[in-house]
Amino acid sequence: MAPLDFSPLRRLILKGAGLAALTGLGQIGLGLPAAQAASDKYPEDAFKQKSDADAIKALYGRSADASEQIKLDAPEIAENGGVVPIAVITTLPGVTSISFLVSENPNALAASYVIPEGTVPSVANRLKMAKTSNVIAIVEANGKLYSATREVKVTVGGCGG
Amino acid sequence: MASTIRVRAINSGDITEVQALIQHPMDSGYVKDAQGQTIPAHFIQQLTFEYDGKAVFVADWGPAVSKDPYVKFAFKGAKKGDDLKVSWVDNKGASDATTAKIQ
Numbered sequence: 084m085a086p087l088d089f090s091p092l093r094r095l096i097l098k099g100a101g102l103a104a105l106t107g108l109g110q111i112g113l114g115l116p117a118a119q120a121a122s123d124k125y126p127e128d129a130f131k132q133k134s135d136a137d138a139i140k141a142l143y144g145r146s147a148d149a150s151e152q153i154k155l156d157a158p159e160i161a162e163n164g165g166v167v168p169i170a171v172i173t174t175l176p177g178v179t180s181i182s183f184l185v186s187e188n189p190n191a192l193a194a195s196y197v198i199p200e201g202t203v204p205s206v207a208n209r210l211k212m213a214k215t216s217n218v219i220a221i222v223e224a225n226g227k228l229y230s231a232t233r234e235v236k237v238t239v240g241g242c243g244g
Numbered sequence: 245m246a247s248t249i250r251v252r253a254i255n256s257g258d259i260t261e262v263q264a265l266i267q268h269p270m271d272s273g274y275v276k277d278a279q280g281q282t283i284p285a286h287f288i289q290q291l292t293f294e295y296d297g298k299a300v301f302v303a304d305w306g307p308a309v310s311k312d313p314y315v316k317f318a319f320k321g322a323k324k325g326d327d328l329k330v331s332w333v334d335n336k337g338a339s340d341a342t343t344a345k346i347q
Binding site: 123125126130165166167170185188189190192193194195196197198199201202203205206207208209210211212213 | 259270272274289290298299300301302303304305306307308309310311313314315316317318319320321
């Protein structure tokens, strides 16, 4: 008898946990459509955009100007598109966020970093690239948007696993 | 279970350099397995580093971040021996957290 008694209870508890998890996800999804990258909300909408321009707009609500003060470090040729080391450092003052986009990926936005005051405006990470593409770094500084672009040639795409 | 997060935070002067490596499949949702079935998207969405109760670095990630992601950044104001809290949550609601001593 005991196992029969316990199992519905167990199911109820599991269900409750699942529901709680779903509610959590719902809250993340309900983030403002044009949420600032500097907020704590996950910018779900921006990650769903196909093109780089749409993703930048969804993330920041405006477009960026090219800046010489951003150094985008990426390989000229990436043999493995699954792991492409990309780094950015900038001398721009008042940086609040740094984002990385890969124009030719199915969804252009790859990563977006919040840079609070006291954090150095420099990030290194590894991204997947489906094919040869422009890589764009966006720096938000003093409420303005700046960008740097570099082309990375990919010999083996990163979306094939 | 061993933590999925490996983090190294090294302080020199005012700057603390942080490197983190996380074990996660980061499935993009565009890849098919050997049977031709699409592997559903499964990736870390948010990775947070907290020092002294404040976020010093927040990463919002999409599925284009490489498998077993790596990230490096630096921040000011910490001392050797202080705690750095690291946590992540993925698109399926899974999460992990660890606390590292700044060296």
